[in-house]
Amino acid sequence: MEYKDYYQIMGVERGATQDEIKRAYRKLARKYHPDVSKEADAEQRFKEVGEANEVLKDPEKRAAYDQLGADWKGGQDFNAPPDWDAGFEFGGGGFTDGGAQYHGFNEAGGSAYSDFFESLFGQGFQQAGTRPGGYQQQSGFQSGGSDHHAKILIDLEDAMKGATRSISLRVPEVDASGHVITKERVLKINIPKGVKQGQHIRLGGQGNPGMGQGKAGDLYLEIEFNPHSIYRVEGRDVYLDLPVAPWEAALGASVKAPTPGGVVDLKIKPGSANGSKMRLKGRGIPASSSNNSAGDLYVVLQVALPPASTDSERAAYEKMQQSFSFNPRAKLGV
Numbered sequence: 001m002e003y004k005d006y007y008q009i010m011g012v013e014r015g016a017t018q019d020e021i022k023r024a025y026r027k028l029a030r031k032y033h034p035d036v037s038k039e040a041d042a043e044q045r046f047k048e049v050g051e052a053n054e055v056l057k058d059p060e061k062r063a064a065y066d067q068l069g070a071d072w073k074g075g076q077d078f079n080a081p082p083d084w085d086a087g088f089e090f091g092g093g094g095f096t097d098g099g100a101q102y103h104g105f106n107e108a109g110g111s112a113y114s115d116f117f118e119s120l121f122g123q124g125f126q127q128a129g130t131r132p133g134g135y136q137q138q139s140g141f142q143s144g145g146s147d148h149h150a151k152i153l154i155d156l157e158d159a160m161k162g163a164t165r166s167i168s169l170r171v172p173e174v175d176a177s178g179h180v181i182t183k184e185r186v187l188k189i190n191i192p193k194g195v196k197q198g199q200h201i202r203l204g205g206q207g208n209p210g211m212g213q214g215k216a217g218d219l220y221l222e223i224e225f226n227p228h229s230i231y232r233v234e235g236r237d238v239y240l241d242l243p244v245a246p247w248e249a250a251l252g253a254s255v256k257a258p259t260p261g262g263v264v265d266l267k268i269k270p271g272s273a274n275g276s277k278m279r280l281k282g283r284g285i286p287a288s289s290s291n292n293s294a295g296d297l298y299v300v301l302q303v304a305l306p307p308a309s310t311d312s313e314r315a316a317y318e319k320m321q322q323s324f325s326f327n328p329r330a331k332l333g334v
Contacts, residue, residue, distance in 0.1 A: 017178030194288030236295025
């Protein structure tokens with residue numbers, strides 16, 4: 001996937017004001033509109049300009065795009081960094097009319113935006129604002145505020161036990177001179193025991209302010225976990241790769257293993273193969289309500305080979321070579 005330099009496509013500086021973005025788009029849209037342009041690549045250029053405008057005209061999308069950094073060049077291979085949008089607060093509301101029929105979806109029903117655009121804005125930014133409790137008209141000159149959304153990263157241990165944490169969110173705004181800036185706000189939140197990745201914590205009244213006597217919108221925090229040094233998580237299940245010595249796997253052994261709830265003693269069965277799984281029921285992420293059950297902890301055995309650094313260690317391996325008629329490649333027919 002190629003990186004799209006939207007500022008280069010629009011012919012503006014990265015520090016351009018929102019009015020400068022608007023003027024640049026109008027000029028280029030007139031130049032490349034397929035109905036009037038005589039340029040050979042008018043349709044493609046019109047779509048590129050429309051996509052760039054879709055991002056840069058929207059302060060939220062623009063601020064999110066800008067945080068990728070200025071070192072990327074158009075056409076470079078690009079993959080969005082994991083959780084690149086964590087801690088970024090946005091209101092969303094779907095795509096705007098950035099380029100007439102060339103935007104949103106094409107005639108075949110697929111997205112007319114580039115893979116680059118979709119990888120950044122194709123999910124969270126499209127779906128934001130669609131949850132119940134968003135913009136609501138009230139009587140008179142009152143209206144409810146829209147909901148806001150943000151992804152936050154928490155530690156696995158917080159989900160195991162519950163915790164109270166302070167989080168910082170970046171909020172994009174347009175200042176008096178027309179430049180997009182990012183402000184920070186800090187919130188203290190309660191992380192419920194048993195929350196899992198992808199779930200949302202709702203903070204009532206922390207979204208966009210209402211008009212008149214209208215109620216403020218809510219803030220929805222999508223939960224993701226920080227990378228853990230020894231565990232990985234799938235749903236409510238937790239996985240641990242446990243190194244074992246060859247003789248422990250071959251002969252069986254009692255070994256100690258860490259778990260999110262503390263160290264436990266495990267019995268390794270004789271003849272355990274590399275990659276064998278041991279299930280510790282109920283030792284994954286706890287149940288968050290009566291509607292679900294606790295996850296499990298899966299211990300995956302990883303046979304670790306000791307080094308042959310000394311003469312005695314090499315001699316031990318040589319003795320093993322003489323003692324075993326073992327061909328690890330027998331299944332390959334060699």
